[in-house]
Amino acid sequence: MLVKKDIYEIGELPPAGHIPKYMYAQVIRRERFGEPTKGFQVEKIEVPRDLKPDEVLVLVMAAGINYNNVWASLGVPVDVISVQQRDGDPSDFHIGGSDASGIVWAVGSEVRNVKEGDHVVIHCGMWDSNDPYIKAGGDPIMAPSARIWGYETNWGSFAQFCKVQAHQCMPKAPHLTWEEAAAPTLVGATAYRMLLGWPPHTVQEGDVVLVWGGAGGLGTMGIQITKVFGGIPIAVVSSEDKFAYCMKLGAKGCINRKKFDHWGMLPHWTDREAYNRWLEGARAFGRAIWDALGDRRNPRIVYEHPGEDTIPTSIFVCDTGGMVVICAGTTGYNAVVDLRYLWMRQKRFQGSHFANDEQAYAFNQLVIEGKIDPCMSSRLFKFEEIGLAHQLMYENRHPEGNMVALVSAPRPGLKGLP
DSSP, X not given: OOOOOSOOOTTOOOOTTOXXXXXXXXXXXXXGOSSHHHHOEEEEEEOOOOOOTTEEEEEEXXXXXXXXXXXXXXXOSSOHHHHHHHTTOOOSSEEOOSEEEEEXXXXXXXXXXXXXXXXXXXXXXXXXXXXXXXXXXXXXXXXXXXXXXXXXXXXXXXXXXXXXXXXXXXXXXXXXXXXXXXXXXXXXHHHHHHHHSSTTSSOOTTOEEEEETTTSHHHHHHHHHHHHTTOEEEEEESSGGGHHHHHHHTOSEEEEGGGOOOOSSOOOTTOHHHHXXXXXXXXXXXXXXXXXXXXXXXXXXXXXOSXXXXXXXXXXXXXXXXXXXXXXXXXXXXXXXXXHHHHHTTOEEEEOOSOOHHHHHHHHHHHHTTOSOOOEEEEEEOGGGHHHHHHHHHTTOOOSSEEEEESSOSSTTOSSOX
């Protein structure tokens, strides 16, 4: 018989239904803002026991690692603790983590879609269902109340227990281990909205899609979703040793971006010498797309997230009437565009941010059906290594694919309870 305790060690499962008083969590505090190995520290925190009617407490089995908590650790571009406090959470700390697999441990009084004991994965879109924008039929992820769980809110997956809204809980794919299931949801649902959420620029049979960062978390999902819907993905990566990985996922061809040196802010159009040097590089990159594809078509959709360094070229190579869709700015936020290519070729530059329930659940169904590989990285991290995993991501030394840390799962390879 399992003994009920006030706190359980990492990898030790409480008796079913027992909510301990405390849990271990990887915690960020203002006084530690800085690089992730400094910002993250393991602390003993009280378990959030008071659930609102629509909330769920989940025992976290494994947690996915995303770039958003690199930003949280650094304290830029926003102080996430201040964001939480502004929204009514008085906590002076941040527990991050925006991807999780786990077991429903307790439910609020109005929760009907899940029950205690269900095996779930969690998407990171949170919002107030009573938000007037949503009540009027607006897209929830565009609502004023929308937040990214585990980044703009507290009680994320880097702890033994997390607190979420019930609609965030989706069925775990039975064929995946806990760690595999925790890997793809944030990047996958983001990719799904980018590629299928902006009609008429949705991936169609035969569409060429240029996928930046093809071997990374976002890129691996972008390649696969493009392939599932009949598109032709061309991956951009930082070295040729990543070509085979992207091709295995379904890329038609690959480009090594380090063979080009025109990246960065677009020179001013009045500086003809500098502008022409950039234009020469952009044209060479466009020819590389043709070579990778095997014909002279331009991408109808450019799947962007580097931002500042690459947007001028992405706009340039995008096909007439096509779309550049962006969800991040990992190289910087000031993207300069030559508007002549945007208006004269009638291209679309579209921002995209995570997903709504419909899109997140649609992506999850692709995972359940085995059409999407979670692309978990070759290294599985321990709970105490969560800061290290973010540090590797910050330094761009992280392994290919989506990084994951075990939390309450006693060992790797489990698909349910041991």
